[in-house]
Amino acid sequence: MKWVYPEFLFALLVLVIPILIHLFHFRKYKTIYFSSIAFVKSVEQQQKNPRKIKHLLVLIARMLAFTCLVIAFAQPYFPHSDSSKKDIQLIGVYVDNSFSMSRIGTQGELLAQAKELASSIIDKAPRNTQYVLFTNELSGNEKQTLTQVKFVDQVAKINYSPIYRSKEEVLSFWNQWIEDAQKEGNIKSKPNLIYLSDFQKNKQSNLIKKFKSIPSISPIRLTPQNKGNLFVDSIWFETPIQKLGSAQTLSIRVVNTGNEPIESAVVSVQIGKMKRDLFAEIPSNGSDTVQLNYFNQEAGISKGIVSINDKQMNQDDSFYFNYEVKKSQSVLIVNGEDAVENVGIVYGLDDFYKIKEVSTNQASSEDLEKIDLIVLNGLNQIPSNLTTELANYQDEKESILLIPGTNISPTGWNALLEKLELPVINGTQTIGLAVQKLNLKDPFFHGIFEGKPENISIPAAAKAYRLMPNSKTLSADLINYQNGTPFFVKSTGKGNAYLFSTSLKQEFSTFTSNQLFSTLLLHVGNLSQRQNPYFLVIGSDGSYPLKNTSSSENPVHLINKQVDYIPILFLKNKRQTISVQGLEAIRFLEAGNYNILQDGKSLGTVSMNYNRLESQTAESTQEEIKKDFEQAGIHVNNLQDGSNWNSASLLEIGENYDIWLWFVFFAGIFVLCEMALLIFYKK
Incomplete structure (x- = not known):
């Protein structure tokens, strides 16, 4: 037999106390004055022996009850x-x-x-x-x-x-x-x-x-x-346009997994030197989204952190992010045989855009590396090498605006459109080409119009190409003709590509003279900003493309106040890319904003956050x-x-076989025996 709590057995030493009390109790003598002690001696002799026996039985019952209770607390068991x-x-x-x-x-x-x-x-x-x-x-x-x-x-x-x-x-x-x-x-x-x-x-x-x-x-x-938890779940911007002096709205989602609502949770936001406190009202087992409206007043990389004060799981109380506010944006216009000068004029009206115009045979891969937006202006023929370069370019989620010429080669164009996951060209059409419908529910139109536009004047096209989706198409119609076919399309797959279904030459349409023409081009330009990921999740398959990498063999470091980590690098579309996937990154990286350094030179900033999977604290029942x-x-x-x-x-x-319950049972039995003896003794 073994014991779970053998230290409780020391309590058995207390049994000495009732024994001593019992022994000293019987040594006490009482003097009685009586005329004839012979009679008293006879009566006392008759009562003394039964009394000793009863006291001894009560003592034994008490000691046995206490002993069983101590043994029960020590929890004996028989091992297997x-x-x-x-x-x-x-x-x-x-x-x-x-x-x-x-x-x-x-x-x-x-x-x-x-x-x-x-x-x-x-x-x-x-x-x-x-x-x-x-x-x-x-x-x-x-x-x-x-x-x-x-x-x-x-x-x-x-x-x-x-x-x-x-x-x-x-x-x-x-x-x-x-x-x-x-x-x-x-x-x-x-x-x-x-x-x-x-x-x-x-x-x-x-x-x-x-x-x-x-x-x-x-x-x-x-x-x-x-069992509840309060945490910052995610952040996002109302518009991807991060432009110097532009208005921006940061949305923050805060989640409460507890059964009690939180009426006024303080959400602290710091972006660069700006600090603000917002207040969230979060229902039980629900969420609330708070918004911060501000202006981008400084160019360059802005580091941000959103934090709340929660007493549970501090690891998800902060959310880190960063973004770049640009002073300018680069646009490459590739002019074909049917190019219109209006495209260059529209982008040239805004000093924010830095324009470079080349002909079809002058476009090279070097031109595409640092370009935010590529415009194919009036091309009839698209060489296969340009198709490959543009497909690789769009893999980086860069933006391409496609404007066909008046006499295109369907083979070359469709090869590019398939790679960009856009609908292919299937002949021309001349009937029902009045522009009728704008898909205003699409996020593309957010921020273009104040309120719901009415009576937009858009001239009809005289001739257009018929766009037909296929199994590889991932696109959405932004503007449609009266006959239901698309006039302006965007891809919804891995990249940002936009396509007009008509040439901008006068014999096809007079769209260049319409106000919506410049509005669409400038908005495509705004949405084409090259913005690195706002944040990465440690251990996930996210990646961060590097700019201005050198040919040095020295490693790239991710550094903040606590961590100096050398990440895994891999080539993606000819660009060095940082990976934070795998157990090694999870072991060594902490949530925070990191400077990317190589040979002491800054290559940018990357923000890391922990996975929010464990923040949902619901537990399994037994x-x-x-x-x-x-x-x-x-x-x-x-x-x-x-x-x-x-x-x-x-x-x-x-x-193991536990027997401590038996000792609890016997302790109760001995207590009952003691009570019976005491009652019998009184009678």
């Missing part, structure tokens, strides 16, 4: 017969150290409680037990077996990690470890797994796969006191947890709630 064998017992322990474990439980942060529970496992396990400790890292270093001393030392070193794991990933790691250990002959039996986690629903996908090498599991669910494990073919030994106790020695390691 296998534990007495000479084979070394092995226990697997998984500690969830994701950010959600930073929430506060009844005894501090959940991770601290999980570490304490993990360390206390050794109190119950046999001395020769070995352990396998692993966390969300699931690395090769966590596959080694540990002694008790090393196990406690490794538990103490566990810290928070931005890596989150599903149950399937954890169980796959443990299942593979058991299979490898059995092949190498290191273990004969299949060890139990103790699973310490808060069991969030968003990372606990339903288990479909069967894990035949995992016989049993002992889950311990750690529950926070406050029934859901048990059902999920059993569906995977794993026996659940004992599903514990770790919120109200701090000792994992209560776990049934090896299916």
Whole structure:
């Protein structure tokens, strides 16, 4: 027999007190004055022996009741017969150290409680037990077996990690470890797994796969006191136009996962030197979007941070971003045989646009590298090399405006249109070409008109090309003719491409003399700003293209106040690109704004944020947890709630047999016996 809390057995020393009281009680004598002591002596002699026996029985009943109560608190148990064998017992322990474990439980942060529970496992396990400790890292270093001393030392070193794991990933790691250990002959039996986690629903996908090498599991669910969470979910701009002196609106989405509404949450915003406080009213289990209206008053890169004050999971209380406010924008106009000069005139009216005009045979890949907008003005023939260059250019989400000539070659044009995911040209048309419908619901028209425009004067086209979608087309009609065919189209796929279905020469249309012509061209120019990603999510497949990279062999560094990280670089469309994908980036990067440096030269700024997956704090119930494990073919030994106790020695390691309830029962029996004796004694 073994004890869970053997220290309680010291309380048995208190039994000495009633024994001493009993002994001294019978040594007390009382003087009685009586005329004949012979009669008194006879009466006292008759009553003394029964009284001694009754007092002794009461004493024994009390001592037995107290003894049983002390033993019950010490919690004795009989270990499983296998534990007495000479084979070394092995226990697997998984500690969830994701950010959600930073929430506060009844005894501090959940991770601290999980570490304490993990360390206390050794109190119950046999001395020769070995352990396998692993966390969300699931690395090769966590596959080694540990002694008790090393196990406690490794538990103490566990810290928070931005890596989150599903149950399937954890169980796959443990299942593979058991299979490898059995092949190498290191273990004969299949060890139990103790699973310490808060069991969030968003990372606990339903288990479909069967894990035949995992016989049993002992889950311990750690529950926070406050199950809600307040966090900044995302940010976006009302318009992608970041122009010096232009008005801008920043939208911020704040989410509350708690059951109580938040009437006035302070949302602090800092962009460059500007600081503002906004107030969000967030319903329970809902969200609110607050907006900041301001003007871009400084050119260059603006670093921003949005933050809230929340007592749970501080890792998602801040959101970092950056963007570039440009002084100018470059436009390359490729003029063909039927080019119209109105295109260059429109962009030349605004000093913001820096224009370069070339002919078809002069366009080269070098011209495309630093260009924000390319305009094909009146081309009839599109060479194959130009098609390739434009397709690669658009892969970077750059903007292309296509204006056909009067006598195009459908083969060359359609090859380019297919690559740009636009509808192809299928002949010409001359009937029903009055421009009738503007798709004002499309985001393209946001900010062009004040209110809903009425009675827009647009002349009809005399001749136009018929655009036909195919299986590769990903586009939206912005303006349509009366016959329903498109006049102006934009791509909705991987790039930004715009297409007129008619030539701008007089024999096709008089659209260049209409006010809408210059409005469309300038708006396409505004939307074509080359803007790097506002932020990246650490560990995701996002990427950041670099500008002005040198031929130096020295690495690129991402640097902020706490971190100096060398990212992975890869070539994408002839441009060096930063990747923050993979476990290495998750391990070393922190949320924040980073300067990109190479040889001491700045290559830009990139903003990093943690994944918001764990910010949704809904948790699985005990029934859901048990059902999920059993569906995977794993026996659940004992599903514990770790919120109200701090000792994992209560776990049934090896299916031990607890007998402390019997001692509670016998303690009650002896108390009843004492009461019966006292009642009998009075009578």
